[in-house]
Amino acid sequence: MNHPQTLRAWAKINLGLRILNKRPDGYHNIESIFHYIDWYDSLQFTAASGFSFSCSDTRLPVDDQNLVVRAVRRVESILGFTFPFHIHLIKSIPFGAGLGGGSSDAATVLRFAQRQWPGKLSDDTLGHIAAFLGSDVNFFLSPVTQIASDRGIHLKPLNFTIPGWILTAFPPTEVPTGWAYQQVRPFDRYERSLTDIANDHPPIDNYTGLFVNDFDEPIARLKPEIAQLKSKLQSTGALYVSLSGSGSACFAVYNDKSRAELAAGLLSAEVPVSLTPPGFLPDSQYF
CATH class of the missing domain: 3.30.230.10 (Ribosomal Protein S5; domain 2)
Incomplete structure (x- = not known):
């Protein structure tokens, strides 16, 4: 066999x-x-x-x-x-x-x-x-x-991993990629690259102003399910909350394991969730 x-x-x-x-x-x-x-x-x-x-x-x-x-x-x-x-x-x-x-x-x-x-x-x-x-x-x-x-x-x-607990959640809606790009106004005059910012290894509570997703605001405004999920994540004490890509998944980052686990337990009754430990990279045994 x-x-x-x-x-x-x-x-x-x-x-x-x-x-x-x-x-x-x-x-x-x-x-x-x-x-x-x-x-x-x-x-x-x-x-x-x-x-x-x-x-x-x-x-x-x-x-x-x-x-x-x-x-x-x-x-x-x-x-x-x-x-x-x-x-x-x-x-x-x-x-x-x-x-x-x-x-x-x-x-x-x-x-x-x-x-x-x-x-x-x-x-x-x-x-x-x-x-x-x-x-x-x-x-x-x-x-x-x-x-x-x-x-x-x-x-x-990039020699970088997120040093906190990552809670990823999937709301009951989809975001067509082509439509998402139509909602965003491109901008290319940044003073620093994301590589430079990541190489500084900033603390998680500074992520909001540093790691901005251009889809975040317009997609949340037009998709109430995403706005509601982000609001719930923020209410659980996350230090950083963002859309992933053009969505519809969102994620939150926590310093505290127990707070992240509590948030995962609360949200798992409503939407699919996953909790990732700090510094995560794939296990070579299964990669």
Whole structure:
């Protein structure tokens, strides 16, 4: 009997997100810190005669609309043979939350494939596949905090982790990305980069004025579910509360573990939540 190999696909949040300007190709140049949180999907790989895919959440497609399947197809085109595994996705990260769950799932397929066929799948090859699949897939190929620029595809490692407890919550609403960008006025005349600010390792209670998400104010104003969630997080004594990316997930940062756990317990009765410890990075055993 074949025993599955299990890897985890962790979610991310955006600490600060600057919409700098609109590009000629219609995309926007941004600056943002991509930071892992301890909320993950699990992918089980079981050796088989050919490729097949299943998912614990029946609302998700299991055909080429799913990034997992699309990642496999790109790998197959390079290998020149059928991917000989069944993949079962145990879905825990909410989809449509802006936490990168689908991108992380796809990147996990690429990481697994490279372990199986290292001579055929170089880091550069994986990077090209990841860029083809989506803007943030490349981030999930490496287990470190990174600064994102350009349209989110240029990444540089950052020696930084959030030194507090991170409570991430997903309200009952979705935010279409294209619509979200229409609500923001780009601005690119910042005195300091997010990299410089992060390298100073400021205290959490200074984050609000330093790590600003340009989507935060307009999206909360137009989406009452998000405004209500942020208000609840602020009322629990969080030192910093923000939208992640363009939403709809929000997160709060606490210095105190017991306060963070109490807030997580209160909110978990209403919305999906996840609590991440200080200084979190993915566990290499499952990455």
